[in-house]
Amino acid sequence: FIFRLFPLREHGMNWRAKPxxxxxxxxxxxxxxxMGRFVRAYQLMLGFYGIILxxxxxxxxxxxENWAERFQNLNRFSHNNLRITRILKCLGEMGYExxxxxxxxxxxxxxxxKETLPNVKRSALDYFLFTIRNKQRRRELVHYAWQHxxxxxxxxxxxxxxxxKYR
Numbered sequence: 001f002i003f004r005l006f007p008l009r010e011h012g013m014n015w016r017a018k019p020x021x022x023x024x025x026x027x028x029x030x031x032x033x034x035m036g037r038f039v040r041a042y043q044l045m046l047g048f049y050g051i052i053l054x055x056x057x058x059x060x061x062x063x064x065e066n067w068a069e070r071f072q073n074l075n076r077f078s079h080n081n082l083r084i085t086r087i088l089k090c091l092g093e094m095g096y097e098x099x100x101x102x103x104x105x106x107x108x109x110x111x112x113x114k115e116t117l118p119n120v121k122r123s124a125l126d127y128f129l130f131t132i133r134n135k136q137r138r139r140e141l142v143h144y145a146w147q148h149x150x151x152x153x154x155x156x157x158x159x160x161x162x163x164x165k166y167r
Contacts, residue, residue, distance in 0.1 A: 002083050005041040006090035013082060025093055038094055045087060049074060051106065059099035061106045071116055081123035088131035101137050104128045108141065112148035125157055139166070 003017035010019055028034045043053050046061070050070025054060045064070065074080050084107070091100045107128055111121040125145060132138040142158045143166045149155045155163075 002045075002086060005045070006087050008086065008089055008093060010089075012086060020093070029095055035094070039096075042087065042091070042096075042099065045083070049080070049084070051103075053099075059096065059102040061102050071110070074117055075119040078119065078123075081120060081127070085123065085127045085131060088128055092131060092133045097133055097137075100132055101134075101141065104132060104141055105144065108145050108148070112145060112150075129157065 003012055003014045007017070007020045007024075009022070009025070011017070028038070039053075039056065046053055047064060048070065050064045050067035051061050052064045054062050084103075088100050088103060091097065091103070104124070107117065107120060107124040110117045111124050117124075129138065129141055129145065132141060139158075143163055146152065146155045146158060146160075146163045153160075
């Protein structure tokens with residue numbers, strides 16, 4: 001189902017899922033109904049992961065009431081990380097790059113700061129971060145990750161000399 005809710009222009013793990021064309025993406029973006037359904041699908045998946053979209057305009061997120069139970073699921077089953085990566089990529093395809101940024105920062109905060117999702121940390125750093133299309137926003141998130149990574153000297157997702165100078 002995930003490949004139907006969050007289609008991509010690339011082949012995924014499901015060989016039956018046809019990649020989207022640029023024309024299809026543009027047609028989706030022009031349809032208020034399709035885009036409304038897309039946001040509802042996003043909210044549905046966030047709920048499954050124990051997250052709430054608190055502001056549809058900005059993409060801000062927070063933990064849902066059932067976050068502890070849902071986070072146990074995220075920590076236990078790594079296949080969810082593939083789904084989250086797909087959702088992040090699709091958000092970028094559909095013009096919701098600001099949603100991407102908030103979702104990645106949410107996972108960086110939960111993995112590096114609050115340490116509630118230790119088994120998601122590698123995916124957040126190796127994959128989620130690099131779905132961000134906007135180079136400036138991606139740099140901000142890499143810097144945020146570096147600031148909270150322990151031990152900081154072992155951080156390999158950006159050059160330390162540049163991270164030290166980053167403003």
